[in-house]
Amino acid sequence: MLEARVHEQLKRLLHQEGRPLRTHHLSLSRLVARSLRRHDVTLITIAPGSEPGWHLSVLLPCCLAGEPVALVVSRRLQRRLQLVELPRLHRAGIATPLREGDNCPQDIPLWLLKPAELLRADQAGQLRGRQLVVLDSGQLEKDLQIAMGVTLEVRDWDRLQQARPALAQAIASCFDQLSQQVFAHPANPLGRVPISEAAETPLRQLLGDHGSMPDPWQRWLHARSPWVSWAEVDYRLLRWTWRRQPLDPLQLLQPLLSTRGMILCGSPGPGKTLESSLDSRPMVRVKLGDPALQNPLPLYAPRRQPLPNTPVFPRHLLDQCCRLVLSRSGLTAVLLDDVPLRQALTSALAGEFGSRVVHESLTPAENGVLCTSWGWWQERHPQLPLPRQLVIGSLPLSSLEDPITAARVRHWRRQGRDWFRELLLPDAVATLQHGVACLRGQCGTRLSILDGRIHCRSWGRLVLDELQP
Secondary structure, X not given: OHHHHHHHHHHHHHHHXXXXXXXXXXXXXXXHHHHHHHOOEEEEEEOOOOOOOHHHHHHHHHHHOOOOEEEEOOHHHHHHHHHHHHHHHHHOOOOOOEEEOOOOOOOOOEEEEOHXXXXXXXXXXXXXXXXXEEEOHHHHHHHHHHHHOEEEOHHHHHHHHHHOHXXXXXXXXXXXXXXXXXXXXXOOOOOEEEEOHHHHHHHHHHHHOOOOOOOOHHHHHHOOOOEEEEEEEEOOOOEEEEEEEEOOHHHHOHHHHOOOOEEEEXXXXXXXXXXXXXXXXXXXXXXXXXXXXXXXXXXXXXOXXXXXXXXXXXXXXXXXXXXHHHHOOOOEEEEOOOHHHHHHHHHHHHHHHHHHEEEOOOOOOOOOEEEEOHHHHHHHXXXXXXXXXXXXXXXXXXXXXXXXXXXXXXXXXXXXXXXXHHHHHHHHHHHHHHHHHHHOOOOOOEEEEOOOHHHHOOXXXXXXXXXXX
């Protein structure tokens, strides 16, 4: 049986490499093998901060199954598989034929795809009966959203006018009207301005009456609601880039997701859209994590703290950060999304601690202070030295100034759903769990939360419960 073969092969491989044998890695490999054999839908939740060795436990059954499999990975994970996991299998004598990128013959069992390549393969009908194995499933929705998105820059407007010279004047008029609306909108720190469906209508009517258009305009015409549009504005150069993305990319992939065996592995991501989109199918659900992640995480969260929208909060934040930096040696990371407040805090801390303080730098001092946004920390912290303490200036609740967040909230309101507790709060908890995972299992680390909402709001207890132990 496949499960037994995979179990023995993984034990032998780890023994040859002199690596520790972790029970949950063996359990994971058997579970993946069973799901591939039975064509099940399986959701495997990996605790944030788990060692990346679990990737091999998923890859090995895919190589030994003899089943046609599409392995969907992010660009970062693809590089790790290429440099680490696949060479380990080759050294152990396991060399399954594998194809990367577009166009994979059916006789090659393992097809390695990024989310954008998965979309193209699905549209071309090339997946056929392949089962899907998704690594980092918590990020799949976001990756698909970006892959499906349409970006229109100034050169695309020029190409459109060249392709339709009879419409050049009308196209220029539409561009001027949109530009006036974009720059008339109050500036915000995100540099994003929403573009409404009504603002798009004149251009849609103009282009829709004249046949097919050059790409990416044809994709833009097909991108109907529920999608969201916004402009990313460069106020210095007085330029803007038009972006459009689907609100629910997984809904657009329902035919793909509902017709084949699937294995979804990874840490929890924003919301529960992926899981809920598969609720109509029988599903196996399993949670796995390293034992070290069960060690208690020291937490500093004073009960009486001001709320982030009060005038005294900036001073409170500075005073507490100074105390925390002085109380512990080693790298301190301060996470805060409010751009003006973060910049002011960085300057004030630099006045206290000098060049030790840096803003979103990959080379902080050993005893430095690193001030970053949550998004930057999520993407870059694996490249940084381990911090001795994390200071959370404000919880990572998405701002309604972000056009994507505002559009998602409107969409959930129309459905009569609790958009805060079902959308924004789960997103924030998932971001928080990923952000603090690097402290788990380490000695002498500390997590500090300086956001007063953690105690003053009824949902604050839910956030603390999710951080247990």
